[in-house]
Amino acid sequence: MSINAGEGEGDQRRLLQREDSIAGLYAAPIAPPRPTKSPKPSSSPILRHGYHRMDSSPDLDDAVSKSSPKPSINSYFENDEQQPRGLGISDRRTSIPRVPVGSRTSIHSRTSSNPFVSPLDSPQISEPSYIYNGEGSARNTPRIEEEQDVTKGRNSQFTEVFNTEEDGGNHLDCPSTETFYSKRTSWLSISILGLSLYSTIFSGIWLVLAIAQPRYGRFIRSGGNFAPTTASTVFALFAKTIELSFVTVFVTFLGQVLSRRSLAKNSRGMTIAEMTMRTWVLQPGFMITHGQHLYHVGISLLGAITLTAAFIAMFYTTASDALVSPHLKFGGWEHKMMYGSVQSSYANPDFIKANCRTPITAVMDPVEGGNECISLDYAGQAYHNSIAYMSTWADIRAAGGTSTNLTDRPQAPGMLYDNTTVTGRWILTNTSDIRAAHQTYNRVINNVSLAMPHAGVLAAAQDSKNFILQPEDLAGVGQYSLRASVISPAVNVMCVNMNKTELKPIVYAEWAHAKTNSSTVPGQKVAWSGYESEIQFLPGHNYTNKTVVDDLFEWGEKYGRQTPIFPMLPIDYNTITNISAANHSDSVYLLAKSPNITDYTLCQLRSFVSPSCSTYYNVSGTTGGHIEARCEDEHDDMAYSKSVPDAPTVRNSDWRNVAAQWMLATSMDDGITNANASIARLLTQLIVPASGDLNNSLPSLAEHLSVMIGSTLLSSTILSGYYHYWDSTETLLAQPEYKPFNASLVSQQYASGYTSKWEGIFYLVLLLVFATNVCCLVYLFLRSGLVTDYTEPQNLFALAVNSPPSQAVAGSCGAGPKGEQLNVNWHVDREDTSGHFFFKNAGRGDAPQDFELRRRPTGVSRSMSSYSRLSKKRSNFL
Structure with missing residues (x-):
């Protein structure tokens, strides 16, 4: 019963x-x-x-x-x-x-x-x-x-x-004691909105920095207030905070979308697979260990957005390091006005002598103290250049030779301040064709012109007035390149083969009434020591004897230049110089005798400044500095002639005094005593033979002389003017003055942006993070407050344990849901009378209402009121 x-x-x-x-x-x-x-x-x-x-x-x-x-x-x-x-x-x-x-x-x-x-x-x-x-x-x-x-x-x-x-x-049925809705003014809503603002603003800044690629110049440098290591740490720190705030905001956004959808009765609710989407972002490896979830929800719009957010959050720090964090990188060529110190005109011998660094003071040696210093410098540089040049030719000879075209032959080497390599350039190559000259003058004419870079550009590049970061400012690994629109010093060396008869007018010992001394060499005439006192001009003229090569060397009244007079003829393997032709002369001369031919060779050396060149200076903290001249290039927009149109080629007479000292320092005049100097023996073997063909395995005499004397061009431009004229009444200024010149600069600085092209793919990461942040910010701003995120583990657990069972997930309590159980839609429902919240399978009937709630707490009333409002909301497209 x-x-x-x-x-x-x-x-x-x-x-x-x-x-x-x-x-x-x-x-x-x-x-x-x-x-x-x-x-x-x-x-x-x-x-x-x-x-x-x-x-x-x-x-x-x-x-x-x-x-x-x-x-x-x-x-x-x-x-x-x-x-x-x-x-x-x-x-x-x-x-x-x-x-x-x-x-x-x-x-x-x-x-x-x-x-x-x-x-x-x-x-x-x-x-x-x-x-x-x-x-x-x-x-x-x-x-x-x-x-x-x-x-x-x-x-x-x-x-x-x-x-x-x-x-x-x-x-009663577990009524909620607190409202599940947080107002916009609550601490939770304010903190989430603040994180969203922070993430949006800074991800936008990061995107702008990556696109604009700003260069930080002296702001980030070694020894400064913001060292490179500090900058890297600060940028990494900000990138990490952006990543963390983005993940927090997106997970909140995702939870709000799903929770609001589960509360809205006319929506489809949320599935178990969708509840796990937050784990994709927080724990990306979950997508590998639970790949079936991707199959069930990954193809939906919200799933695709979450999948994208998971990947961009995973790579955001890497993208920031590649595109935003400061890296040493080159910018583009920047045209600017630079300034360099100028104190002397070009090739001022007094200034060069005064600035030669030596412990021998003028008091200790008032006569030759300065000369011995620059003589050692000239000799050292000349022999250094000679050895480097001959080493290059040794490699060429071993390889089988090179071209006989001057432009294709090795360029002139050099050294400046013992830490900067120098490269000169052959210019006026149209006048260097030996075959063409031989056909015109029926003699061998070895004529070359060499331009060297302006040494003052190096000092200007290192001057703090020009704000160029040096390698030592960039942890010793920086690099920059500079093109200066300045004149380039140049030297012309023309060597002409002449027989004994043709040389007679300019060799004193061969004159009819010359006073000579005996020599240890049979047949050689040696001029007496006072031969210069007997040199006289032609009657009614200011010039000495005429020669058959006056037009070649531009001697006599027609050209306004004095002919040189040598004391005697040198023997084989020897050279004799003339440095005393002071009257209307801008050149020094060298007379050499090759053992391979019967003729003698007369060389003229003179200097000028060329407007057809620019100076290119490149320095690297790892490989050192390199300065070179770039000449006669129609594509070179930094040539001096481009900055100063119609600038002339100007010969310089001061350089003759510099070259005279160089000849004495390098033993070029030892042939007057038949000293058989080693350098003379080398040079005489480089004389072009009577056939008039350049040797493709050997440099010519004119080429080698140009290389050796090129060091004087460098020393003559230190603290000298950058223009083809001297704009002061004094050839030597008491104090250096800054002079401007046009320049182009490309340099390494710490800057944002990619260093390799493939890193550009990370722009997509930065862009998507910013766009997602904007969308999340708009969504959170338009929603007035937050609802409880039922995808959070603690909220999900509390709601699940207070929910009735469902056949839809039968058999899942041991190993978890799988298969179609992941696609079951769930709503967060509420008991109307008690305010109890629980999960309900979407599409099922309401829970039984078999009791009355007699006493309703305040929190329950608020929750029920909020639920009534939110449950009637229309579902959104997410």
């Missing part, structure tokens, strides 16, 4: 007491039950609908029962084979013991063996109770006398029931 719910109050109490007695057999002692209130006759009794845990392991009961019998819990439904399986928590708090599988023992029979329980207290039939069946409706199922086999209904091994007697019959 059954007992109806409407019977007397005493019967009802007696039944509840018996239930307590049963629970006490298998549970820990509990406090004495409080007296319950009897329901009013006019209303149905307040009964708690029982949530029960569904079985997720169909074979678990059988396996356990076979191994060892354990207490079982009486099923709510006898012979009910359709009970859903899955997770769920009952709202009953007192557990009923479990009966082993296959047992049909009644509660009366089980309790009768307990000495503390009377058989009379064992209930036979319970009052009807409302059980929530997981399908959105309640079932009115009477309690039965005999406990059924738990395997029939596939109920959980640990089904829990709620003891309404313990709570006095007033326990």
Whole structure:
């Protein structure tokens, strides 16, 4: 027989007491039950609908029962084979013991063996109770006398029931004590919005820096206030904060989209796969270990956005390091006005002598102190250049030779300040064709012109006035290149083969009335020591004897230049110089004798400044400095002639004094004593033979002389003018003055931007992060406040354990959901009367409302009000 719910109050109490007695057999002692209130006759009794845990392991009961019998819990439904399986928590708090599988023992029979329980207290039939069946409706199922086999209904091994007697019959459905909605003025909303603003602003700045690629100049340099290592750390720190704030903001955005969708009744809710999308961003490896989730949600719009956000968040720091963090990199060519110190005109011998660094002071050696210093410098540089040049030709000879075209032959080497290599350039090559000259003048004419860079450009580049970062300012590894539109010093060396008869007018010992001395060399005439006193001009003229080569060397009245006079003819392997032709002369001369030909060779050396060149200076912290002249290039927009149109080629007479000192220092005049100097022996073997063909394995005499004397061109331009004219009345200024000149500069500085082209792909990362930040900021700003993020683990857990079971996820409690269970849509629903929130499978009926909420806390009222408003929202496209 059954007992109806409407019977007397005493019967009802007696039944509840018996239930307590049963629970006490298998549970820990509990406090004495409080007296319950009897329901009013006019209303149905307040009964708690029982949530029960569904079985997720169909074979678990059988396996356990076979191994060892354990207490079982009486099923709510006898012979009910359709009970859903899955997770769920009952709202009953007192557990009923479990009966082993296959047992049909009644509660009366089980309790009768307990000495503390009377058989009379064992209930036979319970009052009807409302059980929530997981399908959105309640079932009115009477309690039965005999406990059924738990395997029939596939109920959980640990089904829990709620003891309404313990709570006095007033326990309600877990009403939310706090509102799930945070206003815009709440700390949570303000902090999230602040992080979104920070991430948006700085990701925008990072994108602008990557695109603009600013150069930080002297702001980031070694020894400055912002060292390169400090700058790298600061940029990395900001990039990391942008990444962290982006991840925080995006995860919040994602949680708001899904939570609001789950609250809106007219939306499709959210799936388990969508709940895990936040993990993609926080833990990218999750996409590898749980690839099935990508299959279920990755192709959706929100899934694609989240997948993109996960990848760009993962590579943001790398993108920042590649495109924003300061790196040493070249910029473009920058035209600028530079300034260099100028104190003297070009090739001023007095200034060169005064600035030669030597410990021998003018007091110690007032006569030759300065000359001996510059002589050593000239000799050292000349021999250094000679050795380097001959070494290059040795390699060419070993390789089988080179071209006979001057422009294709090795350029002139040099050295400046012992740390900067120098390269000269052959110019006026149209006048250097030996074959053409031989056809015109029927003699061998070896004519070359060499231009060297302006040495003053190097000092200007290192002057702090021009704000050029040096390698030492960039951790010793910086580099820059400079093109200066300045004049270039040049030297012309013309060597002409002449026989003894043709040389007679300019060789004193060969004159008819010459005073000569005896020589140890048979047949050689040696001029007496005072031969210069007998040199006279032609009657009525200011010039000496005429020669057959006056037009070649531009001698005589027609050209206004004096002819040289040599004391005697040199013997084989020797050279003699003339440096005394002071009257209207700008040249020095060298007379040499080759052992390979019968003719003698006369060389003229003179200097001029060329407007057809520019000076190119390149310096690197790893390879050192290099300065060179670039000449006669029609594509060179920094040639001096481009800055000063129609600038003339200006010959310089001061250089003759510099060259005279150089000839004495290099033993070019030792042939007057038949000294057989080593340098003279080398040079005479380079004389072009009578055939008039350049040797493709040897340099010519004119080429080698140009290389050796090129060092004087460099020393003559130190602190000298940059123009083809001297704009001061004094050839030597008391103090240096800054003079401007046009220049182009390309330099390495610490700058943002990529250093390799392939790194440009990271622009997409920076752009997408900024765009995503903007979208998140707009979304969060338009939403007035935040709702509880039900995708957060703690919120998800709290909501799940207070939700009814569902057949949709049956069998997932052990290994987790999979397959189509990931696609099941879920809503966050609310009990209208109590304010209880729980998960509900989308499309199912409402939860049973079998009780009235008599006392509603303030927090519950706010939550219910917020839910009513949000649940009616239209679903968005995400």
